[in-house]
Amino acid sequence: MSEAGLDVLGIGNAIVDVLAHGDDDFLAKHGLVKGTMALVDAVEAEAIYAAMGPGLEMSGGSAANTMAGIASLSGRGAYIGKVRDDQLGSVFSHDIHAIGVRFETPAARAGAPTARCLIIVTPDAQRTMQTFLGACVELGPEDIDPKLVQAAQVTYLEGYLYDPPQAQEAFVKAATIAHEAGRKVALTLSDPFCVERHRSAFRELVDGHIDILFANEHEITALYEVNAFDAALQATRGSCDIAALTRSEKGSVVVAGEEVHVIDAEPVTKVVDTTGAGDLYAAGFLYGYTHGLGLARSARAGGIAAAEVISHMGARPETSLADLLKAKLA
Amino acid sequence: MSEAGLDVLGIGNAIVDVLAHGDDDFLAKHGLVKGTMALVDAVEAEAIYAAMGPGLEMSGGSAANTMAGIASLSGRGAYIGKVRDDQLGSVFSHDIHAIGVRFETPAARAGAPTARCLIIVTPDAQRTMQTFLGACVELGPEDIDPKLVQAAQVTYLEGYLYDPPQAQEAFVKAATIAHEAGRKVALTLSDPFCVERHRSAFRELVDGHIDILFANEHEITALYEVNAFDAALQATRGSCDIAALTRSEKGSVVVAGEEVHVIDAEPVTKVVDTTGAGDLYAAGFLYGYTHGLGLARSARAGGIAAAEVISHMGARPETSLADLLKAKLA
Numbered sequence: 001m002s003e004a005g006l007d008v009l010g011i012g013n014a015i016v017d018v019l020a021h022g023d024d025d026f027l028a029k030h031g032l033v034k035g036t037m038a039l040v041d042a043v044e045a046e047a048i049y050a051a052m053g054p055g056l057e058m059s060g061g062s063a064a065n066t067m068a069g070i071a072s073l074s075g076r077g078a079y080i081g082k083v084r085d086d087q088l089g090s091v092f093s094h095d096i097h098a099i100g101v102r103f104e105t106p107a108a109r110a111g112a113p114t115a116r117c118l119i120i121v122t123p124d125a126q127r128t129m130q131t132f133l134g135a136c137v138e139l140g141p142e143d144i145d146p147k148l149v150q151a152a153q154v155t156y157l158e159g160y161l162y163d164p165p166q167a168q169e170a171f172v173k174a175a176t177i178a179h180e181a182g183r184k185v186a187l188t189l190s191d192p193f194c195v196e197r198h199r200s201a202f203r204e205l206v207d208g209h210i211d212i213l214f215a216n217e218h219e220i221t222a223l224y225e226v227n228a229f230d231a232a233l234q235a236t237r238g239s240c241d242i243a244a245l246t247r248s249e250k251g252s253v254v255v256a257g258e259e260v261h262v263i264d265a266e267p268v269t270k271v272v273d274t275t276g277a278g279d280l281y282a283a284g285f286l287y288g289y290t291h292g293l294g295l296a297r298s299a300r301a302g303g304i305a306a307a308e309v310i311s312h313m314g315a316r317p318e319t320s321l322a323d324l325l326k327a328k329l330a
Numbered sequence: 331m332s333e334a335g336l337d338v339l340g341i342g343n344a345i346v347d348v349l350a351h352g353d354d355d356f357l358a359k360h361g362l363v364k365g366t367m368a369l370v371d372a373v374e375a376e377a378i379y380a381a382m383g384p385g386l387e388m389s390g391g392s393a394a395n396t397m398a399g400i401a402s403l404s405g406r407g408a409y410i411g412k413v414r415d416d417q418l419g420s421v422f423s424h425d426i427h428a429i430g431v432r433f434e435t436p437a438a439r440a441g442a443p444t445a446r447c448l449i450i451v452t453p454d455a456q457r458t459m460q461t462f463l464g465a466c467v468e469l470g471p472e473d474i475d476p477k478l479v480q481a482a483q484v485t486y487l488e489g490y491l492y493d494p495p496q497a498q499e500a501f502v503k504a505a506t507i508a509h510e511a512g513r514k515v516a517l518t519l520s521d522p523f524c525v526e527r528h529r530s531a532f533r534e535l536v537d538g539h540i541d542i543l544f545a546n547e548h549e550i551t552a553l554y555e556v557n558a559f560d561a562a563l564q565a566t567r568g569s570c571d572i573a574a575l576t577r578s579e580k581g582s583v584v585v586a587g588e589e590v591h592v593i594d595a596e597p598v599t600k601v602v603d604t605t606g607a608g609d610l611y612a613a614g615f616l617y618g619y620t621h622g623l624g625l626a627r628s629a630r631a632g633g634i635a636a637a638e639v640i641s642h643m644g645a646r647p648e649t650s651l652a653d654l655l656k657a658k659l660a
Contacts, residue, residue, distance in 0.1 A: 054425040057387035095384040
């Protein structure tokens with residue numbers, strides 16, 4: 001495959017998800033905050049895993065899920081992220097290749113194993129995540145292939161990437177190359193606690209490097225330290241070209257200078273597992289954006305992709321999003 | 331946990347399943363025979379995996395799935411099978427412990443990795459399996475803990491266990507210990523090709539060691555080399571106390587001497603993936619058998635458990651079979 005004509009390059013933590021059902025008591029007993037992502041070390045991960053029910057393993061990682069969405073929409077994508085050369089690393093690599101996403105980041109040959117995210121899905125379909133970053137801490141600027149960045153209309157970065165130590169450098173390197181090539185840079189804030197951990201760095205990044213910002217209500221109010229969504233929405237105006245802000249069942253709002261679009265959520269018969277909702281919203285939006293659909297239709301595409309992924313267990317689409325979009329975005 | 335009062339001890343190949351959707355063309359292209367299990371070496375497994383779509387990893391193994399069913403029915407179970415001390419081995423061990431099955435077989439510390447089964451689920455919900463036996467070849471008679479066998483009302487053996495070289499010895503050792511302790515021994519024939527590979531050994535085993543035989547139509551006719559189901563059914567009479575013969579949507583037939591029960595299949599709204607149907611039928615039946623439900627109700631319990639597992643992807647129950655049984659077998 002040549003680098004020519006990529007729609008989106010995703011850069012993120014390459015993770016294998018371990019999903020299990022659990023109840024609120026389980027969360028309470030292990031001090032987990034529902035709906036959020038917490039970082040855990042190998043020992044903590046082992047303890048939570050031992051307490052969890054039987055698991056379902058599947059490839060995850062926020063930006064990687066977004067790339068799975070782009071591929072399912074028949075978009076052209078590539079991904080940069082770090083696994084170890086172990087069994088779960090092989091699973092991650094196999095899956096992202098199998099869906100047609102270019103992925104060539106060399107696996108780490110020593111050090112921590114491939115990252116895993118222990119996901120408890122509660123009966124209310126909310127997911128609570130404990131991430132052991134493992135080999136992701138090895139991702140550094142040397143893993144950023146300039147050719148891929150230059151080839152992609154949009155380079156998409158996940159906020160979670162601010163957790164492993166060297167990834168921030170990789171982040172800035174990618175953004176700089178992208179802008180030098182006249183390309184766009186997108187970021188998702190990922191998680192309110194992630195924003196708390198890295199607020200000032202995020203603020204600088206958004207002001208200096210980001211064209212398209214994805215965030216949900218909790219994340220965007222955390223970033224700007226405001227209480228109200230509207231105040232946060234105003235704050236985005238000064239710092240990035242486009243802000244696509246998701247509000248769960250209230251749909252999404254897209255702000256681009258004076259332009260504002262309020263988009264209803266796509267109806268879902270039964271919400272089974274919200275894992276990947278934000279990732280797939282970004283996939284739909286970025287597919288639309290890189291295919292000239294305009295902001296409002298891009299946001300609807302995001303909603304359609306998110307609705308598919310929350311209707312089943314797991315963070316990657318199970319049906320062809322291209323077909324869904326054709327049917328629903330006529 | 332003490333050994334006292336186990337309902338069922340399962341002995342089998344400890345396998346992690348990798349499930350992916352695929353179509354008939356995929357099967358044809360790779361020379362796979364729909365609905366069967368074929369053994370593949372590491373190189374063949376790698377080639378098929380590379381060609382498969384994105385996968386879902388979850389613990390499998392025929393007898394282990396049966397034990398998951400026993401546990402879901404609130405039965406007391408133990409399992410003997412061999413994994414390697416690697417990531418997939420940890421997944422297998424975690425899952426079987428998490429569902430409440432006793433599992434203490436030491437993991438192999440060298441040699442081939444944990445076994446995996448590459449499962450293609452076609453749009454007609456049929457599953458076609460390619461098994462790389464990996465660490466299962468290390469299972470031998472020394473892994474059979476006599477205390478577990480003596481404690482279990484039924485020791486349940488999977489026919490697939492005849493493929494790894496030393497397992498047959500383990501098989502006979504377990505059967506001998508069970509009978510010396512006045513316990514019952516059950517066997518599933520597993521797969522028609524498995525029967526072809528080991529027909530004479532199976533015939534001897536069934537005649538000499540097996541009290542309860544599980545088989546589907548293809549397997550039982552292959553065992554007795556007859557064309558008609560009725561002829562096969564007659565043949566079982568001379569060789570084992572109870573034969574529980576499954577016929578997919580036609581339900582099952584239980585033969586015990588002069589006693590014959592014909593049981594309708596449990597209705598299923600939508601068959602999604604037939605992986606594990608036979609394993610869960612055996613779980614329901616053996617739970618019933620070890621809880622004094624009688625042959626006909628045990629067979630119905632089998633049908634109820636099988637109906638649950640074919641209504642979703644994967645070979646282990648997703649809902650409490652104990653609750654299902656309470657509701658449906660009133």
